[in-house]
Amino acid sequence: MILFFGRTDDPPLARAVGAARDAGLRHLVVDQAHLARYDLVTGTGGLDGLLVVDGMRVPLDTVAAVYARPLEPPAGGDAAARARVAAFQEWFVGWLDTAPAFVVSRPSAMESNSSKPYQAQLIARAGFPVPDTLVTDDPGEVLAFRDRHGRIVYKSVSGIRSIVREFTPADEARLPLLRGLPTQFQAYVPGRDVRVHVVGGRTYAASVDSDAVDYRYAGRDGDAARLAPFDLPPDTARHCVELAAALGLPLAGIDLRRTPDGAWVCFEVNPMPAYSYYEAHTGLPIAAALVSLLAGDRTPAGASEAAGAWV
Incomplete structure (x- = not known):
């Protein structure tokens, strides 16, 4: 079984759940917006046991893979309800770090992004130039x-x-x-932005054409950002997969810039990327690839997809 943890109104999670549904894969969604529906019956070790959803009992050792996007749950309910939600979330996020399941991605691995200067050192150590x-x-x-x-x-x-x-x-x-x-x-590094999503051993790259310093917020400054699938050089694709693996991230969003002389500079690795934005603008099948990874597809490192032809 594949377990999804997060908010169902969060586009990356919703797209992944939809891809699992389309593929006919057995899955369960733990919706952070309704954590009061869930109960835990823990085992003697404290990190195993049963997840109870509307009376349905799901042994956690039957969960083969997890896609987790732990956001802040809604702040509704009385004090007791909020305490229960907080306790469930704390336990579940702790379980993600120790679960025998394949987890995308473990909270301890995602912590590399808590300090950008620290992560930049890890990126440089992996061989990517940084500003x-x-x-x-x-x-x-x-x-x-x-x-x-x-x-x-x-x-x-x-x-x-x-x-x-x-x-x-x-x-x-x-x-x-x-x-x-x-x-x-x-x-400041001149050049064109390229966002690379690493999904296991595959890469999905999108180029960004924008005059904005930060294309994510181009509209706020009256600019535009135009995205298109990008054919990533094989060596660069392999390097991205190796960087994500070094950080312990089966799914990662890597922000690159290709300089006018053809060099590649890495700014950051997002451990919980909002890939849905890039997928919606380019047709890159990132959600399908993520679900395939969760279902057990371990494609060899360096496979690159520039367009929406992968199935």
């Missing part, structure tokens, strides 16, 4: 870094999503705020 980076609370260091590189951008240090912005002269007046909030600055 020259400064993390500081010193305004003088920022100005020296800008003078050295000419163009720089800034972003959050943590794994919490932030909008990447270019540092401009108008930002200089805000530099004293750094004293209370260390920030990550990076040398």
Whole structure:
């Protein structure tokens, strides 16, 4: 059995559940929006036992694979209900790290993204170039870094999503705020963005054509982002699979930029990617590949898909 954990109004989870349904695979959805429906009967070890859903008892040792997107559950109900939901979520997320099932992805592996500077070191160790980076609370260091590189951008240090912005002269007046909030600055890298989704041993790449510094929020600045399937070079595809494997991530969203001279630079590895956005704009069959992986397909590393022909 495949178990899905998350919110059914979350597009990546919903697409994966739909793909499992279309494939006729036996599956169960644990919906974070309705955790009050679920009970746990734990075994003597504390991390085994039964999941009880509307009276149906599901032994956890019958779960072969899990796709987990643990988001914040809704904050409704009284204090007792909220405490019960919090306890269930804490137990279940803990179980994901120790379950004998194939888990996409284990919370301990996803923690690599909690500190972007730390993850950048792991990316560099795996052999991908990363932008020259400064993390500081010193305004003088920022100005020296800008003078050295000419163009720089800034972003959050943590794994919490932030909008990447270019540092401009108008930002200089805000530099004293750094004293209370260390920030990550990076040398601006020219080129075209390519998002690569690694699914087991397969890669699904999408190129992004946009004038925005952060194409995810292009619309906020009056810009546009145009996505298209991208034929990733075999060596780069293999390198992406190796990087995801080194981070312990069966599913990963890798943010690359191809520079004008043809080099590849890696910005970040998203351990819980919202692949649905890229799939909807390109037709890349990421959800189907994810469900196939959960069902036991372990395609050799480096298989690359640029268009929606994979079945």
